[in-house]
Amino acid sequence: MLLMSTLTSTLARDHLTIPGNTGLSYKQHPPEGEWDAIAIGSGIGALAAAALLAQRAGKRVLVLERHYTAGGFTHVFHRPGYEWDVGVHYIGEMGAGSPMRGLFDEISEGRLKWNAMPEVYDRITIADRSYDFVSGAERFTERLREYFPQDGAAIGRYMAHVRDAARASGLFFTEKALPAALTRVAGPLLRRRFLSYSRRTTALTLAGLTGNRELIAVLTGQWGDYGLPPGQSSFGMHAIIAQHYMEGAFYPVGGASRIAASIAPTIERAGGRIVLSAEVEQILLDGRGRAVGVRMADGRELRAPLILSDAGAWNTYARLLPPDAPGRAQALAEIERIPVSMSHLSLYVGLRRDPGEPEFGDTNLWIYPGPDHDVNLARYVADPEQPFAGLFISFPSAKDPDFARRHPGRATIEVVTLAPYGWFERWADTRWKRRGADYDALKQRLAERLRAELERHVPAVRGKIDYCELSTPLSTRQFVNYHRGQAYGPAVTPERFRARALGPRTPVRNLYLTGADAAVMGVTGALAGGGVAASAVLRRNVMAGR
Numbered sequence: 372m373l374l375m376s377t378l379t380s381t382l383a384r385d386h387l388t389i390p391g392n393t394g395l396s397y398k399q400h401p402p403e404g405e406w407d408a409i410a411i412g413s414g415i416g417a418l419a420a421a422a423l424l425a426q427r428a429g430k431r432v433l434v435l436e437r438h439y440t441a442g443g444f445t446h447v448f449h450r451p452g453y454e455w456d457v458g459v460h461y462i463g464e465m466g467a468g469s470p471m472r473g474l475f476d477e478i479s480e481g482r483l484k485w486n487a488m489p490e491v492y493d494r495i496t497i498a499d500r501s502y503d504f505v506s507g508a509e510r511f512t513e514r515l516r517e518y519f520p521q522d523g524a525a526i527g528r529y530m531a532h533v534r535d536a537a538r539a540s541g542l543f544f545t546e547k548a549l550p551a552a553l554t555r556v557a558g559p560l561l562r563r564r565f566l567s568y569s570r571r572t573t574a575l576t577l578a579g580l581t582g583n584r585e586l587i588a589v590l591t592g593q594w595g596d597y598g599l600p601p602g603q604s605s606f607g608m609h610a611i612i613a614q615h616y617m618e619g620a621f622y623p624v625g626g627a628s629r630i631a632a633s634i635a636p637t638i639e640r641a642g643g644r645i646v647l648s649a650e651v652e653q654i655l656l657d658g659r660g661r662a663v664g665v666r667m668a669d670g671r672e673l674r675a676p677l678i679l680s681d682a683g684a685w686n687t688y689a690r691l692l693p694p695d696a697p698g699r700a701q702a703l704a705e706i707e708r709i710p711v712s713m714s715h716l717s718l719y720v721g722l723r724r725d726p727g728e729p730e731f732g733d734t735n736l737w738i739y740p741g742p743d744h745d746v747n748l749a750r751y752v753a754d755p756e757q758p759f760a761g762l763f764i765s766f767p768s769a770k771d772p773d774f775a776r777r778h779p780g781r782a783t784i785e786v787v788t789l790a791p792y793g794w795f796e797r798w799a800d801t802r803w804k805r806r807g808a809d810y811d812a813l814k815q816r817l818a819e820r821l822r823a824e825l826e827r828h829v830p831a832v833r834g835k836i837d838y839c840e841l842s843t844p845l846s847t848r849q850f851v852n853y854h855r856g857q858a859y860g861p862a863v864t865p866e867r868f869r870a871r872a873l874g875p876r877t878p879v880r881n882l883y884l885t886g887a888d889a890a891v892m893g894v895t896g897a898l899a900g901g902g903v904a905a906s907a908v909l910r911r912n913v914m915a916g917r
């Protein structure tokens with residue numbers, strides 16, 4: 372394993388502005404003046420809300436990001452010759468005419484371009500059997516029926532369930548933006564249909580459709596996308612993700628950092644700004660319990676009559692609000708009843724590629740040791756030496772037609788798997804890159820195992836690997852500030868969708884949540900979170916017609 376380059380740590384320490392990076396350094400450009408709103412964090416949820424408030428109401432939004440780079444999970448990081456995305460492997464619903472694509476086009480004013488992945492965007496391997504996910508609902512259904520000719524009727528019922536649940540989710544999330552008075556009247560009706568799907572687990576719902584365990588394993592082969600196996604996850608979540616990718620998958624041209632870079636000018640033209648290495652310590656309230664500003668980690672206070680938090684619901688209620696904030700205890704208790712989502716390991720691999728040499732792959736690979744995802748996970752969590760419960764192998768350089776221009780002769784691959792935070796908790800209080808020899812040894816062991824799996828499943832990489840670096844849940848904690856290194860906020864159990872605290876409105880006046888916890892996880896989920904947050908603020912549905 373190569374050691375991490377010192378470049379990015381130096382940048383982090385010195386609060387320099389990285390050339391070509393989106394946003395300004397807090398230290399070099401301390402924000403001054405008046406702001407209409409402050410957004411805490413710069414994930415897609417904050418950027419979307421800030422851009423919509425700028426476009427629809429001319430609001431000057433100050434976006435404060437604690438990391439030294441913008442974008443939250445859409446940020447990328449670099450090592451000499453290489454660049455990797457962190458939380459953007461593939462995004463659905465980006466075809467022309469899709470409402471979510473329309474929203475991205477609007478807030479990026481057309482600057483963000485998308486590259487379609489191949490027709491087979493995911494391949495599910497269970498032990499030694501592989502199944503392709505092809506884009507297009509009809510083609511997908513046909514392919515499934517070829518794999519499982521005895522289950523044609525069950526497959527049809529499954530597709531209808533997914534379609535209906537995903538459609539119902541639109542009203543469910545829209546309801547979250549409504550004023551309290553309207554919610555009391557119309558809320559139950561708007562929520563009911565989606566809740567009828569989300570209150571059951573994925574496993575229970577699928578067991579009601581088919582008894583074929585292999586078919587169930589294949590249909591739930593993307594469970595890593597939402598981080599909870601079928602026995603624990605809400606079918607509502609499963610349906611949202613399955614429908615999300617049904618028409619195929621896309622990747623941002625120029626890499627994931629283009630997401631923040633292409634939205635920033637929309638925010639800035641209205642007078643807003645994105646500021647980096649700017650950690651918010653507390654949300655300030657006035658004597659009447661209304662949010663009026665933030666206190667930064669260096670003690671400075673910044674004022675605005677509207678605060679949007681993209682830092683996650685738990686961070687907002689447990690860390691950022693003062694203990695006596697109105698409604699805080701109740702909201703926090705509700706959030707804490709939901710377990711946090713699973714955390715992950717990611718092996719970032721850099722490879723040398725000869726000119727003209729074909730890509731190492733382009734279809735995402737999902738690899739499972741057996742058909743029962745819940746059993747696979749339980750066995751692995753109990754004993755890390757057991758086979759990985761699931762592996763996801765992604766080929767980001769192959770998805771980005773602009774990568775070769777930026778990094779000629781190179782290619783990148785990521786190997787992702789889940790890993791409980793508990794395995795790493797004892798090093799939580801150590802410093803990044805100085806966590807100790809035993810931590811390094813554990814990382815080394817896990818990295819070697821992941822690399823061996825990569826070489827087994829993608830033999831073309833043998834002899835070509837130039838660089839490997841492993842991130843652990845402590846890296847996620849360090850860089851994106853999720854307290855247990857979790858990948859997706861609160862776990863997507865049936866209870867998660869009943870929680871009223873997960874939505875844009877908070878009990879504190881002038882404070883709104885945005886991002887994944889205002890709607891649902893995923894890039895477009897958090898984008899929708901930005902949409903419902905802006906709608907709640909402006910008291911009109913900015914997502915109307917989408």
Ligand SMILES: Cc1cc2nc3c(=O)[nH]c(=O)nc-3n(C[C@H](O)[C@H](O)[C@H](O)COP(=O)(O)OP(=O)(O)OC[C@H]3O[C@@H](n4cnc5c(N)ncnc54)[C@H](O)[C@@H]3O)c2cc1C
Nearest residue numbers: 412414415416437443444458460461651886887893894897
């Ligand atoms: C490994 C992995 C792979 C993924 N792959 C995909 C994928 O392929 N497709 C997809 O659609 N989704 C994917 N996701 C999920 C998706 O990336 C996220 O759900 C989404 O980006 C979350 O956006 P957000 O706006 O809610 O918040 P985040 O992106 O989490 O941003 C929150 C920001 O707030 C900042 N912050 C926190 N506290 C403070 C503070 N006190 N002061 C200032 N700033 C603060 C953080 O530093 C962070 O930048 C993936 C996630 C992971 C972890």
